[in-house]
Amino acid sequence: MEPVNITRVSEFLLLGLAEEPELQPLIFGLFLSMYLITVLGNLLIILAISSDPHLHTPMYFFLSNLSFVDICFTSTTIPKMLVNIQTQSKVITYEGCITQMYFFLLFAALDFFVLTVMAYDRFVAICHPLHYMIIMHPRLCGLLVLVSWIMCVLISLLHSLMVLRLSFCTDLEIPHFFCELNQVIQLACSDNFLSNLVMYFAAVLMGGGSLAGISYSYSKIVSSICAMSSSQGKYKAFSTCASHLSVVSLFYLTSLGVYLSSAVTHSSQSSGIASVMYTVVTPMLNPFIYSLRNKDIKGALKRFFGMRDMKRTIMLRLKMCP
Template identity: 90%
Template sequence: MNLPGSNSDFHTEASLSETPSSHLFFLETGNITRVSEFLLLGLSEEPELQPLILGLFLSMYLITVLGNLLIILAVSSDPHLHTPMYFFLSNLSFVDICFTSTTIPKMLVNIQTQSKGITYESCITQMYLFTVFGTLDVFLLTVMAYDRFVAICHPLHYMVIMHPQLCGLLVLVSWIMCVLNSLLHSLMVVSLSFCTDLEIPHYFCELNQMIQLACSDNFLNNLVMYLAAVLVGGGSLAGILYSYFKIVSSIRAMSSSQGKYKAFSTCASHLSVVSSFYRTSLGVYLSSAVTHSSQSSAAASVMYTVVTPMLNPFIYSLRNKDIKGALKRFFGMTDLKRTLMLRLKKCP
């Protein structure tokens, strides 16, 4: 009689080199059996919906990348935008590009090749990068709220407080904290063992899905995950709310209506992005906790993983005259250079 967890069980499981029905593979190293592939079920398993999903997500991904690249080009090419606010905005655009690039390309490839598989190493890497860039979004939105707080509540000391060294340090610290946070979660997931049920009801390897999929004790993983979510998400939200509480107090104290409008207009875009990100992300996790439906959670997560990064450039460009002016000057300079080059070529 074999006891559960004995070596004979491992050898029995490892002898199943491939299960034809689900194409799940296992590798054996000593007394440890490790899975080598997961299956991403995606948003839908209906064959007729796959071309529609492919076209829709490809379009959204291209719009996201192009829109955020334009923000980065506008900020980097216009000296008038070399300020702390636009420095943080360009960093947010870069992070949004990376955020969507960790999940959407793999999803598109799987749909195109009609494959659901993702290797163990690729899944852990995807989960790590997704956590890094998702957390960076939260930190940068918090830093941008602090920047607006200093600009409106301490306008005379703004350039003294928000000097380039502090801006660079804030971004660097955000990167370090996000990398360490994601590394902790990834190392804890690597220590988990997985059984034969390796189907992930999502279109990417999400941290929560990976933890729930494990057949070993995941209590510590859940504890660390929720604790980090409270500290990072709750702490950042508290910082943003405090900043805007002070901002609203300062705006109300202004005597000039024009000054009030100008102060509010500098915060409108950031407020829109913050509310969109937190509303969709909190909605996803609260709804999943109530309904316990992984497929509905995967569909709802599209809002903060794809839609919000895609809308950010539109929010900032449509409500910001500086960005629109920089883009017009950038494309105007490009057209001028092209015209000059053509004329030079025509000259004998």
């Protein structure tokens, strides 16, 4: 078949998670609920940290960045999916698909980098506590986040440019609920060897490098905790890492599960369903993990809502005054 030039491609079809019409209202309600919980939960974390001066520390600075990235991460895929279900349409424009793919890759990569930076922060706090504020000064924290953004922007741009050079034929159906990079590359009629090579190389480099950095940091943390003589000191050191370690485990295990399941079953639909775990469920659970296991966050949230209630009471009293 003669390849069709990429400029003639105007739209793709997102097949979603299920073809059955009777399941669409259930999927819509479920994903709308999860999306609202994700946005609200992460937004509360950001507001609690920004409103409480006691939480203006490197650890919570990185946590607020993670919450912001998680909001953006889910917002790249779920709203379009909900609109398609509501309008009973599977269409996404070519430009919209490339844009969605770019931002999805950007915020997915940022998740990896921010989690790695947070592991380094915990490593410095536990292994070098006396020099923590000297090492993790605001300029370095800002620089680490800035470098992460720059690298992720470049990585996402590289992948998007590789897709732009591909040509597509008549089969433009994506068996997913968003424009997933691998699925789009597989639809190409032109030679996609280079695109696949870049995709897998970047995934191994980014995911493997991030995992290596986190593993190294926690190996040093575990050694330092084991060397402590006080059981109370061990518990305090471990409790500061428990939330981050839970989030890292959840994100990496779900991401790994997606690619292992797709490699074993070779089913695009099962891969799409598995992708829900790290694209929707993990960002939704992160605020609960940090708020439930962190006394500072719980205290900040109580003070935040307490101040709002107090301001509301004062305003009501002022209005009642003659």
